[in-house]
Amino acid sequence: xxxxxxxxxxxxxxxxxxxxxxxxxxxxxxxxxxxxxxxxxxxxxxxxxxxxxxxxxxxxxxxxxxxxxxxxxxxxxxxxxxxx
Amino acid sequence: xxxxxxxxxxxxxxxxxxxxxxxxxxxxxxxxxxxxxxxxxxxxxxxxxxxxxxxxxxxxxxxxxxxxxxxxxxxxxxxxxxxxxxxxxxxxxxxxxxxxxxxxxxxxxxxxxxxxxxxxxxxxxxxxxxxxxxxxxxxxxxxxxxxxxxxxxxxxxxxxxxxxxxxxxxxxxxxxxxxxxxxxxxxxxxxxxxxxxxxxxxxxxxxxxxxxxxxxxxxxxxxxxxxxxxxxxxxxxxxxxxxxxxxxxxxxxxxxxxxxxxxxxxxxxxxxxxxxxxxxxxxxxxxxxxxxxxxxxxxxxxxxxxxxxxxxxxxxxxxxxxxxxxxxxxxx
Numbered sequence: 227x228x229x230x231x232x233x234x235x236x237x238x239x240x241x242x243x244x245x246x247x248x249x250x251x252x253x254x255x256x257x258x259x260x261x262x263x264x265x266x267x268x269x270x271x272x273x274x275x276x277x278x279x280x281x282x283x284x285x286x287x288x289x290x291x292x293x294x295x296x297x298x299x300x301x302x303x304x305x306x307x308x309x310x
Numbered sequence: 311x312x313x314x315x316x317x318x319x320x321x322x323x324x325x326x327x328x329x330x331x332x333x334x335x336x337x338x339x340x341x342x343x344x345x346x347x348x349x350x351x352x353x354x355x356x357x358x359x360x361x362x363x364x365x366x367x368x369x370x371x372x373x374x375x376x377x378x379x380x381x382x383x384x385x386x387x388x389x390x391x392x393x394x395x396x397x398x399x400x401x402x403x404x405x406x407x408x409x410x411x412x413x414x415x416x417x418x419x420x421x422x423x424x425x426x427x428x429x430x431x432x433x434x435x436x437x438x439x440x441x442x443x444x445x446x447x448x449x450x451x452x453x454x455x456x457x458x459x460x461x462x463x464x465x466x467x468x469x470x471x472x473x474x475x476x477x478x479x480x481x482x483x484x485x486x487x488x489x490x491x492x493x494x495x496x497x498x499x500x501x502x503x504x505x506x507x508x509x510x511x512x513x514x515x516x517x518x519x520x521x522x523x524x525x526x527x528x529x530x531x532x533x534x535x536x537x538x539x540x541x542x543x544x545x546x547x548x549x550x551x552x553x554x555x556x557x558x559x560x561x562x563x564x565x566x567x568x569x570x571x572x573x574x575x576x577x578x579x580x581x582x583x584x585x586x587x588x589x590x591x592x593x594x595x596x597x598x599x600x601x602x603x604x605x606x607x608x609x610x611x612x613x614x615x616x617x618x619x620x621x622x623x624x625x626x627x628x629x630x631x632x633x634x635x636x637x638x639x640x641x642x
Contacts, residue, residue: 241610242608266550266554267546267604267608268608270597270601271601271605274597285561285590286321286561
């Protein structure tokens with residue numbers, strides 16, 4: 227499973243996105259301000275899930291915001307952290 | 311006209327402004343170090359102060375306190391000014407810019423046009439640096455954004471004179487003198503001691519460690535006392551204050567941990583690294599608290615995600631922080 231697929235599963239399952247399946251989430255679509263309807267409280271949950279799933283600490287929410295443009299940007303952030 | 315000022319993104323506006331201004335004048339102090347030297351760590355649950363008609367919770371010291379204490383402890387001279395007249399406030403800003411002085415301003419966040427819509431709400435404790443002007447557009451170093459921003463005179467004036475709780479009243483501040491030789495170790499020690507004193511010894515039930523415990527007692531009563539709907543509003547406000555607004559609890563706990571890590575080297579006290587680790591663990595507990603609160607707000611709570619659990623975690627945070635501050639006083 228790719229990081230992108232895992233992230234989409236997290237979005238659907240942990241954030242209770244009942245109207246979407248992971249396959250329906252585009253890798254480049256905006257996570258916030260778009261059709262997914264996510265907000266800052268959801269961002270907090272995503273940070274927590276990324277920390278738990280990938281063991282990558284994200285202590286600063288500013289850092290999280292930069293990575294949270296899309297599934298692809300978040301995956302790139304995670305990959306970079308895993309490499310380092 | 312644009313001053314040669316280096317914008318650097320930071321986690322928190324006041325400590326970011328502080329770090330960036332000192333950097334401009336040749337003192338390369340990280341945001342975490344500025345936060346620590348300025349005794350930024352704090353906690354207060356202040357139900358008698360309302361933001362958006364909900365209680366204020368602050369996870370950091372009073373507005374302006376970080377900057378005041380850092381500059382005092384490093385021997386800097388700072389000019390502070392508030393205004394009744396908005397035009398005079400803008401004229402004073404322009405005068406300093408023309409003299410090549412970057413100026414920090416306190417503003418409301420709502421009227422700053424570059425704030426994303428999701429983060430635009432009435433909150434009047436934001437800090438930024440103005441370091442240029444091109445016609446009616448001001449060049450701004452807003453530390454919580456990745457790059458410089460611009461803001462029209464009209465919007466900046468509105469932001470500087472935003473109404474509501476903690477109104478900024480045109481407040482601006484800038485450096486008049488910055489010494490090149492400073493005693494950073496002494497400033498760091500003083501910063502730590504004051505945090506310990508405030509968190510351990512401030513009288514009253516709503517401040518410091520006692521405040522965290524007080525909030526823990528309140529949280530588990532909210533559903534019954536306030537009703538489910540209002541309880542969720544209270545929780546949502548807590549989370550926003552903690553994670554988003556720069557009054558942030560978990561964010562500041564992590565920042566203080568980072569400061570302690572730097573201080574271990576600065577003060578040649580390796581044991582501070584252990585205390586730093588403990589503080590990071592406390593920050594993780596604060597974040598778990600916020601995550602559970604978020605789940606309640608969003609209606610996706612699972613077994614164990616409830617007000618009682620949140621209360622328990624808060625008590626753990628209080629215990630953890632109590633141990634940290636007691637240890638710091640022993641070390642220093």
